[in-house]
Amino acid sequence: MSRVSLIRQTGYQESGLSQALTAAMEPLGGMERFVKPGQTVLLKPNLLDAAAPDKCHTTHPAVVRAVGALVQQAGGKPIIGDSPAIDPFKKVARVSGMADAARELGVDLVELRHPTPAKPPEGSLYASLEIARLALEADVVITLPKLKTHGQMLMTLAVKNLFGCIVAQRKAAWHHQTGLDRMVFASLLMDIYGAVGPGLAILDGIWGMDGRGPSNGNPKHFGMLAASANALHLDLAVCRTLGVPLKRLPLYRVALERGMISQDLGQIELAGDAPDSFSRDFDLPKLDTMHILPSWIDSLARHHLVAKPVQIEEDCEGCLKCMRICPAKCLSLEGKKASFDYDACIRCYCCQEVCPQNAIRFKQGLLVRILNLLGR
Numbered sequence: 001m002s003r004v005s006l007i008r009q010t011g012y013q014e015s016g017l018s019q020a021l022t023a024a025m026e027p028l029g030g031m032e033r034f035v036k037p038g039q040t041v042l043l044k045p046n047l048l049d050a051a052a053p054d055k056c057h058t059t060h061p062a063v064v065r066a067v068g069a070l071v072q073q074a075g076g077k078p079i080i081g082d083s084p085a086i087d088p089f090k091k092v093a094r095v096s097g098m099a100d101a102a103r104e105l106g107v108d109l110v111e112l113r114h115p116t117p118a119k120p121p122e123g124s125l126y127a128s129l130e131i132a133r134l135a136l137e138a139d140v141v142i143t144l145p146k147l148k149t150h151g152q153m154l155m156t157l158a159v160k161n162l163f164g165c166i167v168a169q170r171k172a173a174w175h176h177q178t179g180l181d182r183m184v185f186a187s188l189l190m191d192i193y194g195a196v197g198p199g200l201a202i203l204d205g206i207w208g209m210d211g212r213g214p215s216n217g218n219p220k221h222f223g224m225l226a227a228s229a230n231a232l233h234l235d236l237a238v239c240r241t242l243g244v245p246l247k248r249l250p251l252y253r254v255a256l257e258r259g260m261i262s263q264d265l266g267q268i269e270l271a272g273d274a275p276d277s278f279s280r281d282f283d284l285p286k287l288d289t290m291h292i293l294p295s296w297i298d299s300l301a302r303h304h305l306v307a308k309p310v311q312i313e314e315d316c317e318g319c320l321k322c323m324r325i326c327p328a329k330c331l332s333l334e335g336k337k338a339s340f341d342y343d344a345c346i347r348c349y350c351c352q353e354v355c356p357q358n359a360i361r362f363k364q365g366l367l368v369r370i371l372n373l374l375g376r
Contacts (some may be wrong), residue, residue: 028273037075121194147208172327186250243280
């Protein structure tokens with residue numbers, strides 16, 4: 001039996017937040033259960049891009065600071081680290097408030113680098129993975145996700161947050177390799193989770209994002225902190241609490257296929273505040289990639305049946321982030337006008353994820369519209 005702790009918390013004020021995190025950890029045995037004196041502890045927040053905390057793109061620095069303080073009280077030596085997808089690390093650290101949090105804690109804030117071979121878990125689709133060295137060498141890894149929706153994976157929580165342990169420039173290669181198939185990408189996320197083996201997951205769901213996440217949605221107050229020794233169980237318990245249809249969640253379907261969970265989630269015990277004390281009123285995205293047809297009609301599917309990225313030229317500021325992140329190198333800009341090579345496009349929608357002006361949208365294909373109506 002695995003335990004997931006859910007605690008109501010309205011804001012990021014230091015005293016209240018510290019008390020709420022202590023309450024969240026109590027049913028799990030306290031931070032002392034996970035961190036021993038002298039251990040190096042990697043705090044892995046979501047540092048998607050250079051966005052201020054009130055944009056809800058990134059884990060709030062107050063949560064990271066409060067968790068770091070608990071680690072220090074247990075005798076651990078915290079290090080804050082991540083590998084942002086596109087923006088320079090120093091800029092992300094400064095704008096997100098994470099540099100201030102590290103300074104106040106008196107700890108290092110580092111960019112995750114040095115890809116290191118790691119053995120995937122049994123049942124992996126891949127023979128090998130390369131994970132940032134610190135994520136493999138730290139005595140304990142604590143994943144500190146932001147509660148957000150996601151246009152490909154429906155939700156981005158504790159397991160998805162560990163994709164940041166793939167060193168920045170290699171994320172694009174993995175996106176290119178998994179292509180249209182979000183179940184394959186969900187399997188990759190599960191493999192990274194197994195390779196990193198985080199000891200603890202703590203979710204910042206006080207303010208999060210709904211709509212078209214992970215960066216172009218709407219800030220949303222959820223009033224939730226969650227904690228568990230099992231990141232997958234945390235994700236599934238939070239989704240069920242918020243009324244997310246689990247059959248739409250790729251991670252849930254992969255976990256079922258691998259025998260990691262039961263269909264009714266009977267192995268997950270909830271502690272803390274009652275699930276019905278959290279609102280279920282939020283906007284889920286429609287999943288836009290789809291790969292369920294035979295490979296011989298992939299070209300037809302890409303052109304007519306699945307969604308494709310399109311630009312709203314008047315909203316573009318010409319920052320080139322979309323072009324730089326594109327793993328298929330199928331996007332070019334002349335001034336502020338984008339051109340897409342849809343034959344080469346793998347429909348990963350990284351361009352949409354990183355666009356700071358929401359200038360890239362989706363033109364849904366017929367198949368995706370039908371499947372979304374059917375609740376697939």
